[in-house]
Amino acid sequence: MSRIIRSISDFRTFYPSLQAGDLVLGPMPLKPGEEIKLWDLHDRGVVFFPELLAQWLSRSKTAQAEVLREFMVPGTFVAYNRADLAAGLSALGPATEVVCKADKAHLGLGVSRWPTLESLVSLAALQVLPYPLVIQPLVEGARDFRAVVVGDYAEAYERANPHSFRKNLFQGGSSHPARLAPEHWDFCRRAMARGRFPYAVVDLLLSPSEEIFLSEINLKGGLKGSQLGQTGFRERVRHLEEELARQWESSSKTRL
Incomplete structure (x- = not known):
């Protein structure tokens, strides 16, 4: 059984x-x-x-950067060691301003901004960094959106912080509901499909020239700025799970 x-x-x-x-x-x-x-x-x-x-x-985050790189800021790469980091100098150029993300840190606590890639490489020559790291060119002036997609429900809100490039609400940012264009929702769903996400909390960057990029994607995340909230999100996820369980059981499967 x-x-x-x-x-x-x-x-x-x-x-x-x-x-x-x-x-x-x-x-x-x-x-x-x-x-x-x-x-x-x-x-x-x-x-x-x-x-x-x-x-x-x-x-x-490093797995996302490897598998979903096509949706991210061009030039995004993963540094597994100092040699990988140094190799980025020729790909991006030593003067490129970059954002560095620690693999499994959350709430913006593992994100750092570097005036040049060379400065980060120079630091790596003096001390051991917490590899692996995701390295991305900084998109100056980018707007930050969080999209919530679960079942037939979808909403988005924009996060802003005039005092920091980190827009996380935990880091002092604020939020307000936002409308994403149809092509942006399509972008979200294509990224979800590539990563096999049945539901997701999707962080997006919108450049001043209206280019859309994936920042991060998760099966859960902070939802203080959302109308749905954590309780509503969990209820909708639970509904998806129970619907699948019913289908499973109707096919002669039994639960524990």
């Missing part, structure tokens, strides 16, 4: 016996190092919702 795993306790209890046809419903709050279990189960034929690609991208 196939099973539906809904909690981390059941995930750990039944991990050894899960097999093809079983379903792991919702991202599991794994401990560092437990990720290997996901790939093992995937190899056994266990199905995940959201799909593993989306779950992994949601965990890692």
Whole structure:
């Protein structure tokens, strides 16, 4: 009989016996190092919702920069070591102003701005940096939007901070509802489709010349500026999960 795993306790209890046809419903709050279990189960034929690609991208900024680079600011690259960072000098030019993002930091705490790529490379020659790092050319004057897409619901709000290039509300930014153009919503959904996201919180940059770029994408995120809010978002995600569970069970699958 196939099973539906809904909690981390059941995930750990039944991990050894899960097999093809079983379903792991919702991202599991794994401990560092437990990720290997996901790939093992995937190899056994266990199905995940959201799909593993989306779950992994949601965990890692560097993974996003590798897989979703086509949607990001041109010139974005990942530095896994000092040699990668130095290689960026020839690609971007030493005088390029850049933004550096630590892999798994949140709330804007891992984001730094450098007047030139050369200054960051020079720092790396003197001390060990917390690799891997995402390096992106700074888009001066870019506007920052957060889009929320879950099921048939979609909304967006703009974040602003006159005192910092970090627009996060946690960092002192403010927000107001915003309307995205149809082509911007299409951009969001194409990025979601590429990363296999069934729902997402999508951060966008809009340049002064109206070019749209993906900043980050996640399965969850701060929603203080949204009309939906965390409670509404979780309810809609839960509805998606329950609908999938009903379909699974109607196909002769049984839950634990």
